[in-house]
Amino acid sequence: MANEKKPVKWVAIYTRKSTDENLHGDFTSLDSQREYCEAFIKSREAEGWRAFPVEYNDPGFTGGNADRPGLKKLLADAKQGKFHAVVSYKYDRLSRNTKDFIHILEAFDRHGIVYISVTQPIDTSSSVGRLMRSILVEFSQFERELISERTRDKRAAMAKKGKWPGGQPVLGYNVDAESKKLHANATEAKLVKLLYETYLKTKSLSQTAILLNKEGFRMKKWTTRGGNVRGGRRFNKSNLDYVLRNPVYIGKIRHKKDVHEGEHKAIVDVSIFERVVRQLAANGKKNTSPNQDKHNFMLRGLVRCGACGQQMTPNFAYSKGRKYFYYKCVSVNKLDKSACPTKSAPARELERLVLDRLAFLGKNKRVVDEVVERARQMTGSELPAKKKERVRLIAEIGRQEAEVGNITAILAAQGQAAPQYRALMDKLGEVQGRREELEKQVQRLDCEVIELETRQIDAEIIRRNLENFSLNFPRLTPQHQKELLALLVEEIVYDTQASKMKLTLRPLPDLGFQVVGDRVSFDERLNWLRD
Numbered sequence: 001m002a003n004e005k006k007p008v009k010w011v012a013i014y015t016r017k018s019t020d021e022n023l024h025g026d027f028t029s030l031d032s033q034r035e036y037c038e039a040f041i042k043s044r045e046a047e048g049w050r051a052f053p054v055e056y057n058d059p060g061f062t063g064g065n066a067d068r069p070g071l072k073k074l075l076a077d078a079k080q081g082k083f084h085a086v087v088s089y090k091y092d093r094l095s096r097n098t099k100d101f102i103h104i105l106e107a108f109d110r111h112g113i114v115y116i117s118v119t120q121p122i123d124t125s126s127s128v129g130r131l132m133r134s135i136l137v138e139f140s141q142f143e144r145e146l147i148s149e150r151t152r153d154k155r156a157a158m159a160k161k162g163k164w165p166g167g168q169p170v171l172g173y174n175v176d177a178e179s180k181k182l183h184a185n186a187t188e189a190k191l192v193k194l195l196y197e198t199y200l201k202t203k204s205l206s207q208t209a210i211l212l213n214k215e216g217f218r219m220k221k222w223t224t225r226g227g228n229v230r231g232g233r234r235f236n237k238s239n240l241d242y243v244l245r246n247p248v249y250i251g252k253i254r255h256k257k258d259v260h261e262g263e264h265k266a267i268v269d270v271s272i273f274e275r276v277v278r279q280l281a282a283n284g285k286k287n288t289s290p291n292q293d294k295h296n297f298m299l300r301g302l303v304r305c306g307a308c309g310q311q312m313t314p315n316f317a318y319s320k321g322r323k324y325f326y327y328k329c330v331s332v333n334k335l336d337k338s339a340c341p342t343k344s345a346p347a348r349e350l351e352r353l354v355l356d357r358l359a360f361l362g363k364n365k366r367v368v369d370e371v372v373e374r375a376r377q378m379t380g381s382e383l384p385a386k387k388k389e390r391v392r393l394i395a396e397i398g399r400q401e402a403e404v405g406n407i408t409a410i411l412a413a414q415g416q417a418a419p420q421y422r423a424l425m426d427k428l429g430e431v432q433g434r435r436e437e438l439e440k441q442v443q444r445l446d447c448e449v450i451e452l453e454t455r456q457i458d459a460e461i462i463r464r465n466l467e468n469f470s471l472n473f474p475r476l477t478p479q480h481q482k483e484l485l486a487l488l489v490e491e492i493v494y495d496t497q498a499s500k501m502k503l504t505l506r507p508l509p510d511l512g513f514q515v516v517g518d519r520v521s522f523d524e525r526l527n528w529l530r531d
Contacts, residue, residue: 306495
């Protein structure tokens, strides 16, 4: 009995390297990790341990998240019970994130798989190993949080000393990489002064932005350490407001809510800066109303501009003492009317039109039936075919699995002494690759099947909500009204140039079909809407 052969226990090896540096050399960090792991498995050969003949590597991937192809493949094969244990050089090769690490180990536990860190006392087959795993993981998490706190404290300390605490480069200055001091950029400094002077003349952010853009001026442009070009955008009300309020231009450093004296020279006089800030505050008060949100704006997020494709956002205006509510193109909101030809849509009139059309649909059973039938037609022909294809792929995966099992059994029995060892290994890689491609196809089909089935469900939900729309909608709270409209309406395209509105319902791609008799076209003319 002493010479009884132990059953084979397949052990998967996982390796990872954060950067892609030196990955193409003759011997890399991944090779070194694998050698340590293979030596560890060899030391327990008497217990039946064998290295699983599939490599799970993630070269050039961070351990901060689980979005790694090698790790995903490892977890997928673990779920199928292809091996009995997983080893890595250190536990942080598996993950540097506590939550992800615990999640991975729980996945291993569910499928009866042991995890071992070769160079650390972590062996989840023992209670002591599980305890050490928890301790090391918590220390790793503590270290990351400590580094984050140190970074925040360092930035705050730099700001107190008047140094640049980091972040996006600021127009008008360059940052010295070593001293972290700001030095005025002569060309950009002239532009900054021009910004302040122009705003004091126009007293309008949009007019200032238009004048600057017309002259070809742009926000600061810079190149990141990775060689990517950032910035250089046109001026608009938002970024111009940020620049004009930034105290860096009067020689100060702002960090969060605190403002400190800076080491750098000011570009703008304090008196000019204060005048600009007062003007911005005055304009802000003029455009603010305590009753701004009195209107429900039930189509919020559903209306799109037909001219530029941007969203149309809730807005309001006063005229002769009366308040008007609109859906206004975001492009116009960021600059002014020159940014887009689409006029603002009167909120109440547009909402009334949409509600009337939805109520009309609900009262006409023939129209509702056609809506649902068209949804079914979209899925009826595709769904059975995709399900049939999925069955075929699953059967093919089963055949590939059987072939993998046969090859693995031969390799387990004969090892490297097998006459066709290299050919078997090549065949194993080929079969594995084919199986992985089939699994990807099945995953894609699963997503498509779910989407098609969801469309069928959505169609029935739309039927019920349309049929009861006139009765139920007035009884709902404003919030529930918005939720119901978001369920029914995909989008509303508002086009003042063509004087049209196009209404699209879920789950159909387009309800712009022509109608006759007691039905109305969804391609609605809006000439009667107030400008």
